[in-house]
Amino acid sequence: xxxxxxxxxxxxxxxxxxxxxxxxxxxxAVSFCEMNEKDMEKLGVKDGDRVLIKNELGEVVxxxxxxxxxxxxxxxxxxIPMGPYxxxxxxxxxxxxxxxxKGVKATVEKTDRxxxxxxxxxxx
Amino acid sequence: MIKDVVCTFCGNACDDIEFEGDYGRxxxxxxxxxxxxxxxxxxxxxxxxxxxxxxxxxxxxxxLKSSKRPLLYGWSSTVNEAIRLGVIIAEKLGGIxxxxxxxxxxxxxxxxIEQGIVGGTLGQAKxxxxxxxxxxxxxxxxxxxxxxxYSVMARGFLTRGRSDxxxxxxxVRKTPTAYLATDFYMIKPNSDFAIFTALRSIVNGHEExxxxxxxxxxxxxxxxxxxxxxxxxxxxxxxxxxxTHTRGxxxxxxxxxxxxxxxxxxxxxxxxxxxxxxxxxxxGEVPAWEVGFEYAIDFSRGYARFSPGEFTAVEALxxxxxxxxxxxxxxPVAHFPKKAVERLKKIPxxxxxxxxxxxxxxxxxxxxxxxxxxxxxxxxxxMDGVPLRVKKIKDTNYPTDVEIMEKLxxxxxx
Numbered sequence: 001x002x003x004x005x006x007x008x009x010x011x012x013x014x015x016x017x018x019x020x021x022x023x024x025x026x027x028x029a030v031s032f033c034e035m036n037e038k039d040m041e042k043l044g045v046k047d048g049d050r051v052l053i054k055n056e057l058g059e060v061v062x063x064x065x066x067x068x069x070x071x072x073x074x075x076x077x078x079x080i081p082m083g084p085y086x087x088x089x090x091x092x093x094x095x096x097x098x099x100x101x102k103g104v105k106a107t108v109e110k111t112d113r114x115x116x117x118x119x120x121x122x123x124x
Numbered sequence: 125m126i127k128d129v130v131c132t133f134c135g136n137a138c139d140d141i142e143f144e145g146d147y148g149r150x151x152x153x154x155x156x157x158x159x160x161x162x163x164x165x166x167x168x169x170x171x172x173x174x175x176x177x178x179x180x181x182x183x184x185x186x187x188l189k190s191s192k193r194p195l196l197y198g199w200s201s202t203v204n205e206a207i208r209l210g211v212i213i214a215e216k217l218g219g220i221x222x223x224x225x226x227x228x229x230x231x232x233x234x235x236x237i238e239q240g241i242v243g244g245t246l247g248q249a250k251x252x253x254x255x256x257x258x259x260x261x262x263x264x265x266x267x268x269x270x271x272x273x274y275s276v277m278a279r280g281f282l283t284r285g286r287s288d289x290x291x292x293x294x295x296v297r298k299t300p301t302a303y304l305a306t307d308f309y310m311i312k313p314n315s316d317f318a319i320f321t322a323l324r325s326i327v328n329g330h331e332e333x334x335x336x337x338x339x340x341x342x343x344x345x346x347x348x349x350x351x352x353x354x355x356x357x358x359x360x361x362x363x364x365x366x367x368t369h370t371r372g373x374x375x376x377x378x379x380x381x382x383x384x385x386x387x388x389x390x391x392x393x394x395x396x397x398x399x400x401x402x403x404x405x406x407x408g409e410v411p412a413w414e415v416g417f418e419y420a421i422d423f424s425r426g427y428a429r430f431s432p433g434e435f436t437a438v439e440a441l442x443x444x445x446x447x448x449x450x451x452x453x454x455x456p457v458a459h460f461p462k463k464a465v466e467r468l469k470k471i472p473x474x475x476x477x478x479x480x481x482x483x484x485x486x487x488x489x490x491x492x493x494x495x496x497x498x499x500x501x502x503x504x505x506x507m508d509g510v511p512l513r514v515k516k517i518k519d520t521n522y523p524t525d526v527e528i529m530e531k532l533x534x535x536x537x538x
Contacts, residue, residue: 103370
């Protein structure tokens, strides 16, 4: 298990599937996380494996995706595309009206648990 | 061929799209996906059962009228004409009007109320800017044509494109936008406020007050960055949710506004938030000219009150204040934190949208409408506040958001 800071944000694939949220393409676009190779080594995970990300807000199981080219996040930072998966573990309220969707602490561990479908994740 | 079509996806609102049948020239990949054929909500529904539009609107009006404090939320992907009616409906019902900014650039609105903003249009970026900063934003993925159309490679009256520009990208991770940068600075999460403040100290001649390292940047790097900023003949700072979604929120934005004010003592600078949806600006501008506020507006006392953190959708839902919700042109179930979604699942929800999404899954009343900018026309505001008329390029049997809002208002005041 490692401690990380979670960052969320838009991606091209998320934008392209935003009007088709009940499709497989949308699930594929938002149900993964990207992390540094060194963090992947520490966890003993490779591209396509699953991890459990947890904090006081909740938990979520995501696929690990090896970032393309040299776009890996720095060590200790995990990127998740914005959407229903990320929202299980981000969104700290602080009175300003806008939840904190970025820079949220969490722990990451390897897991055998399944990644839920988009519908399962909102109905759970 | 239909010329000068406005793309209704992101805040760029590119208005140079040309349609030859189903083929749209000049679209980016995200725009292409927007205009592609996809699954639609086929008919109005009440609790999953197909009904007529009249029945669905009647039921929606009944839910809203019997609610003590309905939340009317969304609006960023529809036209100003529909938003205007939405604000009136919220007022008649004594409900809450809130819009997508409240989970997005609302801290920017708050900071602008406190500080004002040295603003301009994207035309300034194209025609004048020689130093362009992207801070906590990733236009290559979120606003794909921004660099070529307005900011990085765009040729204007006084600029000859990329070779004339120094492009600075500041982010907590390397994004594809960093490939466009002359200088890329990787900073630590939640350190924007500290870095803006350090840069202000340097720009204002108090270099000695800056510690050796701030937010992951060495003092030398900060000095170099400040000097680059100052070297502009006409500078432009674009900032995104990397600034508004992190610790500090509106204080971060206030700090960058002040930095731009300070830079204006030495040269010319403007600041532009990278707004997400094509009319998220309208969802704030319209209530601002109707009732004086942009978001988090409560009408329960018969007049408009603004209180972020109290009347913003996420907090109002989590506190359990709202006993019904109407969601127009948005998908909060996909984009709100889990706790707020849990409340939405418990209360009656009315959804008005062209496409089935996660909110459809929990909605009691679903009213499908025409897609704005494809099947319905109207007025929108681009990210820099420039109003544009979006076109209807295809016929449809679906009613427009405006038609639904008119009928709903009629039933509510009846």
